[in-house]
Amino acid sequence: MALLVSSWSNGVQSVPQDYVMPPERRPGDFVSVCKDIPVINLQNDRSEIVQQILKACQEFGLFQVVNHGVSEELMADMRNLYDEFFNMPIEDKLSVYSESFGKGCTLYTSGLNYAKEDFHYWKDTLKHGCLPLEEHSPSWPDKPARYREEVGRYVVEVRKMAFNILDIIGEGLGLNKGYFNRVSQEQAMAINHYPPCPDPSLAMGIGGHTDPNLITFLQQDQYGLQIQKDEKWMGIDPIPNAFVVNLGHQLKIISNDTLKSAEHRGVTNSTASRTSIVTFFGPNPGLPVLIEPAKELVTSSNPQVFKSFQYNDFISNYMAFIRKPLPRDGTPLDLYRL
Numbered sequence: 001m002a003l004l005v006s007s008w009s010n011g012v013q014s015v016p017q018d019y020v021m022p023p024e025r026r027p028g029d030f031v032s033v034c035k036d037i038p039v040i041n042l043q044n045d046r047s048e049i050v051q052q053i054l055k056a057c058q059e060f061g062l063f064q065v066v067n068h069g070v071s072e073e074l075m076a077d078m079r080n081l082y083d084e085f086f087n088m089p090i091e092d093k094l095s096v097y098s099e100s101f102g103k104g105c106t107l108y109t110s111g112l113n114y115a116k117e118d119f120h121y122w123k124d125t126l127k128h129g130c131l132p133l134e135e136h137s138p139s140w141p142d143k144p145a146r147y148r149e150e151v152g153r154y155v156v157e158v159r160k161m162a163f164n165i166l167d168i169i170g171e172g173l174g175l176n177k178g179y180f181n182r183v184s185q186e187q188a189m190a191i192n193h194y195p196p197c198p199d200p201s202l203a204m205g206i207g208g209h210t211d212p213n214l215i216t217f218l219q220q221d222q223y224g225l226q227i228q229k230d231e232k233w234m235g236i237d238p239i240p241n242a243f244v245v246n247l248g249h250q251l252k253i254i255s256n257d258t259l260k261s262a263e264h265r266g267v268t269n270s271t272a273s274r275t276s277i278v279t280f281f282g283p284n285p286g287l288p289v290l291i292e293p294a295k296e297l298v299t300s301s302n303p304q305v306f307k308s309f310q311y312n313d314f315i316s317n318y319m320a321f322i323r324k325p326l327p328r329d330g331t332p333l334d335l336y337r338l
Ligand SMILES: O=C(O)CCC(=O)C(=O)O
Pocket: 190, 192, 206, 211, 218, 220, 224, 225, 264, 265, 266, 276, 278
């Protein structure tokens, strides 16, 4: 418990040595918010949205959506719930606390394995599975008391939005409606909390990575998320009530490399805490799920770029890759390229 950044950082005047990143892993030169990253209004004309989303996926692998169907009230409830959760006394968090990332519902700090890290990340994370609710919700925190009821509603609303957006992406690619259903059965959440940091130029909230799953939806309350494009980091505007949608490795693979997946990271700031509420969709890693480029997208002019593989095999290799010390060569996709 003593390890949680939120339990010791209040009022600290300098960044403790084991949180001072080596220079190449620090946020680096000033990064400005990029206004070119598309913000798509899902109430606009369907054919316009399909084209906008397709273009955003090809160019950035990331976009924001507004008027997405998840109620603003529920989004505000989530912000309040997690503010309360991270501010609760330590005793109230004990039932979900763990010293490292693990299976089930876990509140952990920094990266995947605190004990083995050379340097720690300035973040605490609560993560858990979502569906089926009856299976997962008993493991969720029992405090605040409304947790299970409110998050239960959020899970359902976010799922509706996600399936709508996946159908729009499928339509843009020329795939049948429901094409992604088979590979988006798993829904999980991570709530990342980054307390104010006395010197954000020395620390890192979450290091650069691409999500291993299919697609991710992120609700944020403060600036801090950045993506890398053409070897430059760019900031994502924290638009109230928008979701940031970023593509994971599986969408890049299934699209036969026609869509991008976004490399992203999270930086800290010195004045306000930041919380990102993240929902991941992807294949169920506990079941055999075959992943391969969609047959419809493999043609003589666009030959197959990735092999067929089992998702659980990919996840094992991905975890091994991200546990390697930095700097790492290559990407987790290299093993699967033809
Ligand atoms: O906190 C953020 O903005 C990024 C979080 C993230 O990338 C993740 O949880 O995978």
